[in-house]
Amino acid sequence: MDKFEKLSGVAAPMPLINIDTDMIIPKVFLKTIKRSGLGVNLFDEMRYDDDRAEIPDFVLNKAQYRSAEILVAGDNFGCGSSREHAPWAIKDFGIRCIISTSFADIFYNNCFKNGVLPIILPQEQVDALMKDAEKGSNARIEIDLADQTVTSSDGDVYSFEVDAFKKHCLLNGLDDIGLTMEKVGSIDNYEAKLSSERPWV
C-alpha cells in the first residue's frame, strides 16, 4: 500500500450531503476484476452526460479542480455499499484525502486500506475549508498525518483524530495481512479453543 505522510494540494468542494457509493462509482463499473483504472469513471453519472461528454458544471470537470488531490464533502460521505471500487476510483483519479463531518463506516475503513486518508472535522471547520476549496487553485490545503493537522490556505490549523493503528499503517504503507500473519499463533490458539467450545462452528 502507498504511504501517506504529508500532502499539499488543491481541494475540490462537494457540499452535497449523503454522497453515496453509487454516485462515487456506478455499478456498471463494478464488473472489473482489477483494482486500477477506475478514476475515469469516478462520479460518472454526475460527471458525464448521456453522450459521454463532460458536464462542464461538475466540479472535477472545471480546470482548477482537474488535478485536485483533496475533496471537501458534505455529511455522511460514502454511504451505501461496501464496494471498495469507491476508494479505488477516488485514488485512481488522484485524490488522496477526503474531509467531511462524517463518513459511512465501511467506506471509511476501505479508504485506509488504499492509502487514502479520510478526515473528520467539526461542521464549522469543514465549512471554512469548503470556502477555501471554492477558491480553486489559488488555495492549497495542507495535510500532515504525523501531526494530525489540516492547515487552510490562510494558515488556520485544525487538528483531527485518527485511530493510532490505522495511522501507523498509513504512515508506513503497511500491509494488514502481513501484520496479522505475525500473530498467527493467536489465531491457532483461538481455533483450538473453538473446536472444543463451539465445535459446531
Next chain:
Amino acid sequence: MTAPKTLYDKIWDAHVAHTSEDGTCLLYIDRHLVHEVTSPQAFEGLRMANRTVRAPEKTIAVPDHNVPTTLDRAKGIDNEESRIQVEALDKNAKDFGIHYYPVSDVRQGIVHIVGPEQGWTLPGMTVVCGDSHTATHGAFGALAHGIGTSEVEHVLATQTLIQKKSKNMKVEITGQLRPGVTAKDITLSVIGETGTAGGTGYVIEYCGQAIRDLSMEGRMTVCNMAIEGGARAGLIAPDEKTFEYCKGRAHAPKGAAWEAALAYWKTLFSDDGAHFDKVVTIKGEDIAPVVTWGTSPEDVLPITASVPAPSDFDGGKVDAVARSLEYMGLNSGTPLSEVEIDTVFIGSCTNGRIEDLRAAAEILKGKKIKDGMRAMVVPGSGLVRAQAEEEGLADIFLEAGFEWRLAGCSMCLAMNPDQLAPGERCAATSNRNFEGRQGRGGRTHLMSPAMAAAAAVTGKLTDVRELI
C-alpha cells in the same frame, strides 16, 4: 459477578483472538460469504502473495449480482464483463476449495438468502461478506457486517478481521403492528427517524414486542437495512423461532452437537442492566405503511402524506432535497398516493424470501396489474422459487401479469440486464433509492412487498390497507 453485557458484547468477547496494546483486536470470523463482484481482486491478491484460504470449510461462495434472471439463462451471460466475473468466481471457488453454489444449482440465489437457508448462518456467529447487506444475518443473533475487498482478502488469508469495537445502540419497537404494516415498514420508519448516519459507529440491537412477533423472514428484512441507517450491524436476540428456523437445515448441527449449540444459543441475549450508548423507542402502533419519496433511504413518509418541500428541512438537507425532487420528478405538495408508477420490482435480499412473496400474492390474488405496467418477481433463491411454485404463488403472479424470474439480485442494483430506463418510476421492495441505483435516471420508491403489489394493481403508489 461480571458486569451485565449486551448481546453484541457477548458475541464480540467470544470472538476476540488477539488484542493489541492500543485496543485493536483480531476478531475471528465463523462464516465468510463470497460473491462475484467484490472478490476477484481478493483472490488475485492471495495468488500474487502465494497465500491460501485459511478456512475453506467456513467460506461459502455464490454468484448473484450479475446473473441473468430470465428463464433462458442456462445459455450463458451475454455481457462479457459480467460473464468474466462469474467465471472468475467459478475458478476461484474450485482453485481454493471453498463451498460453492453455481448458477446451475437450484440452491443458488442471493448470498444473504442462501446463507440462512442452508444453515450456514447460526446464532452467535460472526458472519462477513463483501456486501453491505450482510447485516441481514443479524436476524439470527449473529454479528454480521459488510467488508471491503481488502478485508475479504484479509479474511480469506487469516480468518480474522482487524477491528475496534463499535458502540451499542438499542432500537425498541414496542406493542403491535397495525394491519397492513410489515417488517419493511419498521425498518424504513427507523431510518426515517434516525437518518442514514444515525447508526454510524454503532451496532444496533432491535428488540421489543413488535420485533419478537416477527417471523425470521421479517427479522431478516429489519436487520438487512441496518446499514441504511449507518450502523455496522443489526442484531436480534435468538429465540424459539430462530432455533426452529435453523433446525434441520443442511449445515446446522445435528444430534448432540445441536443440543450443545442450543444450550449456548440460549445464553445469547442482552443482560438486564446492560449499557446501551443510544436508545431509540418507537411504538409499533404508530408505524404506518411507508414509501420513500427521495434518493436517500431516510426520505420516508407514510403513504398518506404528501411530497415534502426543501423548506421543510434544515442545513445540508435543503439542497439535497431540492436535488432529490428534481431527480425524482416530483412536486412538493403532491399526495404520495397520486404518484404514478411504471414498474414494480419484488425481490432482493431485503424482500425476496417466501413470506414476502406470500404477502404480495395475497394482494394480487384474483387481480390484474394495471395495463402497460412492467412487473417482475425475482425470488431470492432457487429454493424460494420452488417453494412459491409449490404453494401456488407463482400462478397468482403470472395470472396477475407479473414476470416470474429466476433467482438473483436483479433490479435491486441493476448489474444484470434488469434495469430501469431514464425517468422510469419503480415501486421496489429493495433497499436503496440512490440516484441511478436501478439504472441511470431511474426513479425508485422503496416499500414493502404488499405495498408494491398494491401499486402494481392501481398503477400508483397505494395504501395497501385499501386493498385488504
